[in-house]
Amino acid sequence: MKIEKKLEMLPLNKEIETKRVLKQLARTSRTLAELKGIAKTMPNQNILINAIMINEAKTSSGIENIVTTHDEIYKAMIRPIDTSPAAKEVVDYRSAIWQGYQLIKERQIININTIIKIQEKVEHNQAGIRSVPGTVIKNTQTNEIVYTPPQEKTEILKYMKNLEDYINNDEDMVDPLIKLAIIHYQFESIHPFYDGNGRTGRILNILYLVLKDLIDAPILYLSKYIIRNKIEYYKLFQKTRETGNFEEWIIYMLIGIEEMSEETIGIINKIRDEIINMKHELRNRTKIYSKELLEALFFEFYTKIPYIQKQLDVSDKTAQKYLDILVEQGFLTSEKIGRERIYKNERLFKIIKEADRD
Numbered sequence: 001m002k003i004e005k006k007l008e009m010l011p012l013n014k015e016i017e018t019k020r021v022l023k024q025l026a027r028t029s030r031t032l033a034e035l036k037g038i039a040k041t042m043p044n045q046n047i048l049i050n051a052i053m054i055n056e057a058k059t060s061s062g063i064e065n066i067v068t069t070h071d072e073i074y075k076a077m078i079r080p081i082d083t084s085p086a087a088k089e090v091v092d093y094r095s096a097i098w099q100g101y102q103l104i105k106e107r108q109i110i111n112i113n114t115i116i117k118i119q120e121k122v123e124h125n126q127a128g129i130r131s132v133p134g135t136v137i138k139n140t141q142t143n144e145i146v147y148t149p150p151q152e153k154t155e156i157l158k159y160m161k162n163l164e165d166y167i168n169n170d171e172d173m174v175d176p177l178i179k180l181a182i183i184h185y186q187f188e189s190i191h192p193f194y195d196g197n198g199r200t201g202r203i204l205n206i207l208y209l210v211l212k213d214l215i216d217a218p219i220l221y222l223s224k225y226i227i228r229n230k231i232e233y234y235k236l237f238q239k240t241r242e243t244g245n246f247e248e249w250i251i252y253m254l255i256g257i258e259e260m261s262e263e264t265i266g267i268i269n270k271i272r273d274e275i276i277n278m279k280h281e282l283r284n285r286t287k288i289y290s291k292e293l294l295e296a297l298f299f300e301f302y303t304k305i306p307y308i309q310k311q312l313d314v315s316d317k318t319a320q321k322y323l324d325i326l327v328e329q330g331f332l333t334s335e336k337i338g339r340e341r342i343y344k345n346e347r348l349f350k351i352i353k354e355a356d357r358d
């Protein structure tokens, strides 16, 4: 049996800002800054957050084979009671990100408690930090144990406290994108929970970017990249552990941030074009255009009478009339879900669905 090296504490006591890392860092920073700038030009950040987060929720949950469709998720968002558990998982993952984002905005810090709260939402239980030994990481194909994370609760808490300090303290002056890679490695290696460590760790990544102001809102996700390069992802954990050399791992993560920034820029451009299209069409073909109405139509994939009523400060009758016109003119489709009538923005839905394809 191989003797495993003990997990190192942070900051790592070694040179991590190698030439190759710095080269990739420059490219990644540039693309990410571009994404941040483009996102800022959107009239309402929540439009992007809602639209982009759904694919992340679906993909990240998919790493654990919770396979579901956009249509199911959409239904679960409206009426969670009668949808599949899979779709519900995705909706919960989405609310876990939202909750984490609110916490970061309020507190400007990510602590152990924040992380526990996120995992609680992801997994729907309050098991919290592991206190019973026995959790190991296995190769799912061969069932062979590939890694044994710290077992004792006191030990786990010691590592988590150390991670918390590393996340919130920037005296080391290491670029936050490099730190993100190390934080993700460290968090997964501590593996503080019985389950949900992968999903919680992926949410932590985006929240860290927000915390460090590299992006204003949670709209950049790595799950798609990780899934695409899953074998390498798992391999690199082990390789990094065995060699103690973080260069490849950091570069892997930096490339992911670059690639996903590019993809997200593409999605934002499509959404923006569609908003502009719809604006012109609404103006030309109806008499009901207003900025508020347009925003309401893109806020989620669907809208309802009360939303329009509230957003535009009109009576329910007027809201109903507007929605009828929008359906008639082909801007929205309408369907009844449960007792409610829902109005769906198919164009936005289509953009997001297509962005999810590889």
Ligand SMILES: Nc1ncnc2c1ncn2[C@@H]1O[C@H](COP(=O)(O)OP(=O)(O)OP(=O)(O)O)[C@@H](O)[C@H]1O
Pocket (backbone or CB within 6 Å): 060, 061, 062, 063, 064, 137, 146, 147, 188, 189, 193, 194, 195, 196, 197, 198, 199, 200, 201, 234, 237, 238
């Ligand atoms: N060799 C390894 N060393 C450290 N961490 C690993 C290793 N292999 C996998 N991991 C991490 O463990 C996660 C899986 O842990 P867990 O089952 O607790 O999370 P999950 O959210 O339920 O699953 P998933 O990530 O598959 O959706 C992986 O996503 C990965 O981040």
Ligand SMILES: [Mg+2]
Pocket (backbone or CB within 6 Å): 064, 195, 196, 197
């Ligand atoms: Mg799991």
